[in-house]
Amino acid sequence: HFLCLCVGVYYRKTLPAPMISRCDYSVWGILKKCIGMELSKITMPIVLNEPLSFLQRMSEYMEHTHLIHKACTLSDSIDRMQVVAAFAVSSVASQWDRTGKPFNPLLGETYELTREDEGYRLISEQVSHHPPISAFHAQSLKQEFEFHGSIYPKLKFWGKSVEAEPKGTMTLELLKRKEAFTWTNPLCCVHNIIMGKLWIEQYGTVEIVNHHTGDRCVLNFKPCGMFGKELHKNRVMKCMYSVAPKVYEANKKKAEKGDAKKNKPEQSAGKQETEDMPGVQETVSVITGSALLWRITPRPAHSEEMYNFTGFTITLNELEPGMERLLAPTDCRLRPDIRAMENGDLASVEKDRLEEKQRAARKECSKDEEEWSTRWFRLGTNPHTGAQDWLYTGGYFDRNYTDCPNLY
Numbered sequence: 126h127f128l129c130l131c132v133g134v135y136y137r138k139t140l141p142a143p144m145i146s147r148c149d150y151s152v153w154g155i156l157k158k159c160i161g162m163e164l165s166k167i168t169m170p171i172v173l174n175e176p177l178s179f180l181q182r183m184s185e186y187m188e189h190t191h192l193i194h195k196a197c198t199l200s201d202s203i204d205r206m207q208v209v210a211a212f213a214v215s216s217v218a219s220q221w222d223r224t225g226k227p228f229n230p231l232l233g234e235t236y237e238l239t240r241e242d243e244g245y246r247l248i249s250e251q252v253s254h255h256p257p258i259s260a261f262h263a264q265s266l267k268q269e270f271e272f273h274g275s276i277y278p279k280l281k282f283w284g285k286s287v288e289a290e291p292k293g294t295m296t297l298e299l300l301k302r303k304e305a306f307t308w309t310n311p312l313c314c315v316h317n318i319i320m321g322k323l324w325i326e327q328y329g330t331v332e333i334v335n336h337h338t339g340d341r342c343v344l345n346f347k348p349c350g351m352f353g354k355e356l357h358k359n360r361v362m363k364c365m366y367s368v369a370p371k372v373y374e375a376n377k378k379k380a381e382k383g384d385a386k387k388n389k390p391e392q393s394a395g396k397q398e399t400e401d402m403p404g405v406q407e408t409v410s411v412i413t414g415s416a417l418l419w420r421i422t423p424r425p426a427h428s429e430e431m432y433n434f435t436g437f438t439i440t441l442n443e444l445e446p447g448m449e450r451l452l453a454p455t456d457c458r459l460r461p462d463i464r465a466m467e468n469g470d471l472a473s474v475e476k477d478r479l480e481e482k483q484r485a486a487r488k489e490c491s492k493d494e495e496e497w498s499t500r501w502f503r504l505g506t507n508p509h510t511g512a513q514d515w516l517y518t519g520g521y522f523d524r525n526y527t528d529c530p531n532l533y
């Protein structure tokens with residue numbers, strides 16, 4: 126009668142080896158010739174990498190799947206929009222301090238993420254090499270939602286920084302409501318590539334459209350401005366609240382009155398600073414009557430020695446016993462270079478990279494790439510936006526992988 130069954134899945138909590146430090150390597154030596162070039166044409170020093178494929182990095186959206194589940198339960202469309210906005214924001218916040226460059230996926234590479242405990246499964250595929258395009262499709266195990274999209278990370282090397290423009294649309298479909306939301310991702314810039322402390326900045330406008338109701342939600346991510354260098358630490362996104370416009374206006378008026386009375390010392394010292402960087406605050410003042418939509422999950426202990434990964438990220442490249450038999454042979458968990466980096470073996474990564482280059486050169490000669498047809502996705506029309514998009518053709522989970530290419 127007192128039998129206790131613990132049904133659960135245990136995922137790893139740390140990486141197998143400590144992170145490879147970039148201090149010992151001269152990045153400048155390699156990069157000084159490359160200013161202004163498109164990043165895909167530059168071989169970046171491997172110490173700037175993180176032991177993940179871009180397909181895995183893209184899957185990090187799924188860390189916040191609970192928000193989609195929540196959206197499915199809400200009966201009011203404005204409430205649903207708020208939670209979908211929180212979902213989009215939470216993925217931006219996950220990127221904080223994540224300055225490592227994920228490995229470029231090989232053409233035909235896939236990544237599967239099945240999380241029965243979270244009620245979803247995801248499949249992604251590298252569908253194009255030049256330009257690099259990654260497509261993904263996630264579905265809930267109870268047919269409640271589908272979340273899909275494709276990303277072409279257009280990278281520009283500016284000397285001191287690398288700017289990424291993630292081209293492609295995200296589509297979230299709440300199946301029971303026949304409702305679809307779409308949006309695009311903000312821009313992303315990694316600073317101090319050559320020297321100094323690496324830091325990441327995300328900026329731009331994200332417009333979420335509910336195609337069923339016509340509702341639109343506009344999120345504005347502000348760039349750090351010229352004082353960002355010193356102050357970017359204060360801009361970590363920590364939480365997101367919603368408040369009724371009337372309550373907000375009333376509170377703003379009250380605050381303005383209060384401010385006029387107070388004699389704030391920092392106002393004279395740094396007017397420019399506050400103008401350039403709205404939101405430079407250590408703490409967020411919460412308006413009474415507002416509701417918490419999302420709060421950041423703290424990074425795990427020693428995250429800074431693990432490429433600043435979140436707890437979720439740490440699990441993404443885990444190869445559990447028995448998994449090898451199940452996975453498609455193209456799954457990036459089977460990539461030897463990423464595995465070597467994860468294990469702290471930089472020499473092997475370099476060796477693999479050389480071999481890969483030679484293989485790629487051979488491929489280019491035989492024009493293999495032109496004949497390449499994608500396995501799990503096809504180019505079609507997104508029914509909600511009417512734009513060209515990569516759509517899942519289905520069947521991955523039937524687990525018939527006989528005609529998959531041999532990549533590794």
Ligand code: CLR
Pocket residue numbers: 169173182183216217220223224225226227276278280287289290291310313315318
């Ligand atoms: C952010 C979340 C978006 C999709 C997306 C697209 C491009 C990605 C970006 C994310 C994260 C940061 C990123 C970028 C491409 C290049 C850049 C991985 C996942 C890295 C950090 C650039 C590193 C440059 C090195 C030379 C340091 O939904």
